[in-house]
Amino acid sequence: MxxxxxxxxxxxxxxxxxxxxxxxxxxxxxxxxxxxxxxxxxxxxxxxxxxxxxxxxxxxxxxxxxxxxxxxxxxxxxxxxVPSAAHAIGLHLDRDELTAVLVDLAGTLVGARTVPLDLGAEPSCVVEAAAAEAEALTGGRRVLGVGVAMPGPLDHDSGVLHRVTGFPHWNGFPLRDALAERLGRKVFLDKDTNAAALGLALRAGTRAGSFAYLHLGTGLGAGLVLGGALHRGARTGAGEFGHQTILLGGPACGCGGRGCIEALCLASVARGDIAAAARFLGVGAANLVGLLDIDEILLGGRTVTADQDTFVRGVAAVVEERARRGGAPEVPVRPAAGGPHAVAEGAAQLVLVPVFGRANVAYPQA
Amino acid sequence: MxxxxxxxxxxxxxxxxxxxxxxxxxxxxxxxxxxxxxxxxxxxxxxxxxxxxxxxxxxxxxxxxxxxxxxxxxxxxxxxxVPSAAHAIGLHLDRDELTAVLVDLAGTLVGARTVPLDLGAEPSCVVEAAAAEAEALTGGRRVLGVGVAMPGPLDHDSGVLHRVTGFPHWNGFPLRDALAERLGRKVFLDKDTNAAALGLALRAGTRAGSFAYLHLGTGLGAGLVLGGALHRGARTGAGEFGHQTILLGGPACGCGGRGCIEALCLASVARGDIAAAARFLGVGAANLVGLLDIDEILLGGRTVTADQDTFVRGVAAVVEERARRGGAPEVPVRPAAGGPHAVAEGAAQLVLVPVFGRANVAYPQA
DNA sequence: TCCACTTAAGCAACGCTGTTGCCAAAGTGC
DNA sequence: GCACTTTGGCAACAGCGTTGCTTAAGTGGA
Missing domain, CATH: 1.10.10.10 (Winged helix-like DNA-binding domain superfamily/Winged helix DNA-binding domain)
Incomplete structure (x- = not known):
């Protein structure tokens, strides 16, 4: 139960x-x-x-x-x-692009659309654009709901956005309810990294009970799957991986801190030293493996994809070294599978999770 | 459910x-x-x-x-x-001491015994000693089972010990089953930090849905309660907090790594700079708050108790600073309540958890 | 070809769960 | 003293998985 x-x-x-x-x-x-x-x-x-x-x-x-x-x-x-018995829609609202997918019960991609998007526009316009894409994909099929993935922070439980980085006018906007009313469907909202992790959790082959998906793109974040369920934390704030301090007194980070993994990684990438970036990422991964005792590390994001082998090898080396010291189990490091619609497909899985009983860990009210 | x-x-x-x-x-x-x-x-x-x-x-x-x-x-x-309707026994097997407690359904301490113990002795002798203490406390009462807390690593699911630090002869010993057979009762085994965290989770006043208990004594470890349930990880390995790297290239640690929080903290304590130790601990706590989005940080252990205010203030300062930068929510830092039997009482709660339905997060089999 | 055997899956009766509709118990307040 | 409110039990009920048994559909030896 x-x-x-x-x-x-x-x-x-x-x-x-x-x-x-x-x-x-x-x-x-x-x-x-x-x-x-x-x-x-x-x-x-x-x-x-x-x-x-x-x-x-x-x-x-x-x-x-x-x-x-x-x-x-x-x-x-x-x-x-019978996968075609019902479908789910997934929307990925990125800073400059909106991706919409339709998947069947098995999670198989049935249709996809991608259009430019300006997250800086009025929320009501964005809602309208998102709704239009969702409706364009429906096509008379039985659709169980719509999952929406966005860059955080936001609150999954209430479906309200917080201070989206760079777009202060979204602050407090009840996106989930607005879209649900517009579409007349159930809507689920989550962070893009969480959606990506959920998509990976349900991919055939990734039957690991718990893993961390580390996403290195323009920033560095993580999606955590613990015991088969997404770990969001009480305020959907979990997965803040990039601003973990691994070098006290290190270089300043955009967040105001010093020695954050994100700053160290991206600086290394900027000067072309991918191996060093991978090692920094590996240190964070090793810390995480020790703290949570997970089964697997999955790496994704544009920066990783550009030098996949270097990143996987570099992270694996640090994680393995720690395992040898006895501080953590041997944990495989792999590139995250998933094409251009990975986040949108994961968003669609937000809808399917309750159907298949893999409910999220519930949090008691205060 | x-x-x-x-x-x-x-x-x-x-x-x-x-x-x-x-x-x-x-x-x-x-x-x-x-x-x-x-x-x-x-x-x-x-x-x-x-x-x-x-x-x-x-x-x-x-x-x-x-x-x-x-x-x-x-x-x-x-x-x-009616608290007296049933009872549970908790055993804390420490390196040199065995503490046994009897608690009622409400978790209230009914009886306690402490005797010297040599963890270096034959496992069978230790089992016998533990069983004798448990039986001495029973006294004809209805006892639901026995919870055992020990320094890790060990496996909660199988009830088998691993390479207990400094006592290699325990390696692979099936303590849970041995004790269960000897006593004819249900036995539950867990790490001491997990038991302590569980005890804190069920204390009146600590109704936080998720928190981390950081224990600084001869070593540094953590017990994690996420969504009201103990997070053990797939191999009961979660909570390895002390060997988190926070200063790349820092001083060597006993584990073979460099810049581990434990090494930094204990070195500061050794030279009497408690404020510095607290700041190091705070960096790890801030990393953890960001990663897991927990509600509270609780501090315990002999070293913390000796300078409680300094530690609480120091850790809180670092965590708050991070919250101000927007990287993490405002999370209270408090000293962990609990007297000399805290771990044994938490061990007893291992027995009571299923009675009150706060089941542990189950992990799917591979 | 037959027949004994094995394994899978449905039918029917059953026990037990929470639910619904109703009524008795036990207060308040004009 | 009586109308009203609120609590909580009684009885009938629908629906869940379980049990005991039967039927379906194969294999394999004589």
């Missing part, structure tokens, strides 16, 4: 178990999964799984697709997710 | 809701709480709460205790937890 402070009743129980089954169906992908295997993995009885999958088939969310080889008795029937 | 990957059935539902109600009863303490208030807080219907509390009263876990003033109708009946 998902962590929460609220009581659960029978409908909640039913949703929980259905979401669990859907998550396994999604993870099984094209290979499918049998009822008995679902029963084994969920801990439910086979009969319960039969009932749940029957409901899902009635809804059109799941379907039977062939059968496995017999092992001496009746062969198992293979069940699969 | 608690986050998990397993299916839920009616008994699980019932336990979840009962635990939720018990948690609210515990939080209400001597003041008590009415049925309607419980209904409001849990989201359950008043009738469901009536049924649940009736079961708890039958069990002897809750009781009616007076009534509130009327607001124009029938006055509300106040319900309270």
């Amino acid at each position: 998902n962590r929460s402070n609220t009581g659960a009743n029978l409908p909640a129980l039913r949703n929980h178990n259905a979401a669990l089954v859907l998550d396994l169906l999604r993870a099984a992908g094209e290979a499918g999964i049998s009822r008995l295997e679902l029963a084994e993995r969920t801990g439910l009885t086979p009969q319960a799984v039969s009932k749940i999958t029957a409901r899902l088939r009635d809804e059109g969310t799941a379907t039977e697709a062939g059968r496995r080889a017999s092992t001496g008795g009746k062969p198992r029937t293979v069940l699969k997710l | 608690n986050r998990s990957n397993t299916g839920a059935n009616l008994p699980a539902l019932r336990n979840h809701n009962a635990a939720l109600v018990l948690d609210l009863l515990r939080a209400a303490g001597e003041a008590g709480i009415s049925r309607l208030e419980l209904a409001e807080r849990t989201g359950l219907t008043p009738q469901a709460v009536s049924k649940i509390t009736a079961r708890l009263r039958d069990e002897g876990t809750a009781t009616e205790a007076g009534r509130r003033a009327s607001t124009g109708g029938k006055p509300r009946t106040v319900l309270k937890l």
Whole structure:
């Protein structure tokens, strides 16, 4: 059951178990999964799984697709997710560009649009532009909601923006509610790094329970996935990785501090010393691995992509050195998969998270 | 519902809701709480709460205790937890000392024993000594289980010790199972810093959803409580705070690295410059606040206790300075409450956590 | 070809959960 | 003293997963 402070009743129980089954169906992908295997993995009885999958088939969310080889008795029937049963829209509002994607239940990209955007414009104009892109992608399909990713800071719970860097007029704007009213759909808002991390968490192959996505572009930030769920912190402020001090009394940073990783990394990049930048990044990654005991480090962002191998090797070297000293486990460092729509696709996953039961860690109210 | 990957059935539902109600009863303490208030807080219907509390009263876990003033109708009946309905034992196995405590359901200390201990002795002898202390405290009471806190590293999930610093013969010893078999009781194992953090999380007054407990004694470590639950990481390795690099190329640390907070802090303490030690600790705390967006920093450990005000002020100054730069929220820094048995009491809470539904964040299997 | 055996999955009855509708209990205040 | 408000239990109920059993659909040996 998902962590929460609220009581659960029978409908909640039913949703929980259905979401669990859907998550396994999604993870099984094209290979499918049998009822008995679902029963084994969920801990439910086979009969319960039969009932749940029957409901899902009635809804059109799941379907039977062939059968496995017999092992001496009746062969198992293979069940699969029907990805086209529902869709989600993801919007990435960047400083100068708006990317909108439509994904199906499996997270597969169905459609994408990219248009120029001026975040400096009136919020109402931006809302209108975003809504127009979302509607253009819908096309009569069953759309569960819209996920929006933006540069922070913002508050996920209330859906309100804070002092977006360089765009003070956004301060306090209730973007989520404004867009939800305009579109008549559920809207979810999160930071771009969080959306990217969520997208990575749900990519086939990245089944790590917890990892950090480090994004080095014009700035340096992180998205944290802990125990399979996005860690946002109480105010959606988590992931402030770039202004971690790693060199006391070091060079001044734009934030007013000294010796921040971001300043050190970007200065190294500016003078062309990518290996040094990678080592700085690695120090922060090693600190993070020790503090949180995560399974994996994923690197992304324009600056990383430009010299991917150097960054991956440099960060891995520092992390491994620390593991050898016994201060941290051996943690793989890999480049983050994902094309030009990675953030928008992650934003779409904000909508799909509750469907598949991978609820976010809930925070008790003060 | 608690986050998990397993299916839920009616008994699980019932336990979840009962635990939720018990948690609210515990939080209400001597003041008590009415049925309607419980209904409001849990989201359950008043009738469901009536049924649940009736079961708890039958069990002897809750009781009616007076009534509130009327607001124009029938006055509300106040319900309270019956702390003596069950107990938990907490063991703190330190390098040279074994502390055992008995606490009731409310977490109140009922009994305590402290004896010398040699962690260098045979594991079987230590198990025997620990079991004897636990049994001496039981005294015919209903004891739900035994929580054990030790210096790490160790694995909470399997209950197996790793290379305990300075005591290599413990490597791989299945302490949890050995003690469970010897005592015939459920046993839970965790790091001392985690137990301390858990104890703080459940102390009245510390209702922060997430905080970091920084422990500065002979070493420097941290216990992290995120979203009301202990964050252990996949291998119970989280909280390695002391060997975070904050001064690249700085003085050598015992771990083999350079510029670790622990080395810097302890060196400052050694030469009597407590204010400098506090500032170093503050840099790490500020890094952590930014990364995890927590609500509070709690400081403890012998070294901190010796100069509490200096440490609290010094750390708070650095954290506040960072908040002013906009890089992190304003986070209070406070001394950790708790007497000589704080760790053992936290260990006992390991047993009580599932009773009150504040389950730990579950990690998906690989 | 038949038949015993194995394995998968549905049917029906069941126990138990929280919910709903209603009513009794226990106050306040004109 | 009576109308009103508020609390909380009783009884009937819908719906969840579970249990016991039956049917479906294969394998493999005689």
